[in-house]
Amino acid sequence: MKAVQIMSFGTADVLRINDVDRPAPGVGEVLVSVEATSVNGHDVIVRTGELKMMSGRRFPIGTGLDFAGTVVATGTDVARFRAGDRVWGMVHPRRRHTVAAAAEYVVVSADRISHAPADLAAVDAAALVVAGSTALIALRDSVRLTSGERVLVRGAAGGVGTAAVQLAHAMGGHVTALARDRHAELLTDLGADEVLDYGTTTSDRIGPFDVIVDTVGSELHCYRSRLAKGGRMVTVGLSPSALAEIAASSLHGSRRIRTFSANPHTPVLRDLAVQVASGALRPVIDSVYPLADIAAAHRAFERGGVVGKHVVTVPRSSV
Structure with a gap:
């Protein structure tokens, strides 16, 4: 599968789209086929090395915090989700990830996702997580x-x-x-x-x-x-x-x-879905990039002047 990885600390030029093995979910985890992610400040400061005390200095490092997609498989002790469920969620921001949300697939703890709002497209959902x-x-x-x-x-x-x-x-x-x-x-x-x-x-x-x-x-x-x-x-x-x-x-x-450090678990994501369903919250998207252009999305984020979010779409894969 394809995954965006940081190969050294630096500008957006250090991002690479690499072929890696598709991960398998462990106990309490789910495997999600990612349809969209977004660029956040956290992604940039990890990439530049400002959070090296957390991310470490071993490369490659995965990038991407939030995602929207579809559950592909579940590990043991996962009762709330099954294959085919449309979900949104976030990887743990304070842990080192070799593969994170900017990838065709991501493994995440089941307590870090919830069912995505039914009428919200993946691009819109990723802008809100x-x-x-x-x-x-x-x-x-x-x-x-x-x-x-x-x-x-x-x-x-x-x-x-x-x-x-x-x-x-x-x-x-x-x-x-x-x-x-x-x-x-x-x-x-x-x-x-x-x-x-x-x-x-x-x-x-x-x-x-x-x-x-x-x-x-x-x-x-x-x-x-x-x-x-x-x-x-x-x-x-x-x-x-x-x-x-x-x-x-x-x-x-x-x-x-x-x-505080935003680190939402399932209850917050459920509450967020309620806000979307009620009409109280809608996504605001500045621009949408394909995964192949994620470096351009990072550069646009760093230039500032963003209105809402820069979203990155992830192509479907059969791998």
Whole structure:
């Protein structure tokens, strides 16, 4: 089978599509024929070596976090899934994988997948797994958004941002989206009550907000200062400087900057499917690439300016 692998740390040029043996599911695992995956920040920082403490220095390293596809086989002790089930899910982000989701087949623990929404194409499903689950965990579990609260989504046009705007709106929040002015029409259509131009709006001229969802990971202290009394802030845009600001913010109690590593299991993916079925959440896709052009998808992600997600389709294989 074909699998995309990182052959050394570096630019997108280090990605190779290699022929590898098709894996077999073990106890509690399923084998999925992958139809689509997407490019996430995690993929890029593993490829560049920024996470070498986790990924190690042994090559090749698999790439790709999320996937949508069809169950081909199950290992023992798997009762919820059978061959032919359409599923979506995510490989474990903190483990080293020789083959990950950017491949014709992937083996994954059964507790990391759920049945995909019935009416959602694989390309659309792959665009929502990481982005949607991250936004859902941030709003529901981390800051516990309640109806009527004022919400700022920073980086609102990206994958997590577009999902956060939709979910915050569905949860009854008054949503302010911070993004480039050219994305205002889209974000309003997704549920934003107000769209502020990221290029001209400074943090000291907005707010206060009850909840801030940050996807950028810079100037966190400036935005934290825009929280109302009892406000909560969460960031999913992690960097060394962001980690320092998060640690320093612990002095502020409930108004500290929260963060988490999105690592959804079946219950979160089920809840995400409910949001899709209800019409509260839909995918936003910037562009679609075939697996053969995954390096181009990585380059496009790194250039920035993405609206929603870059999705990669995986051709069917009989291998």
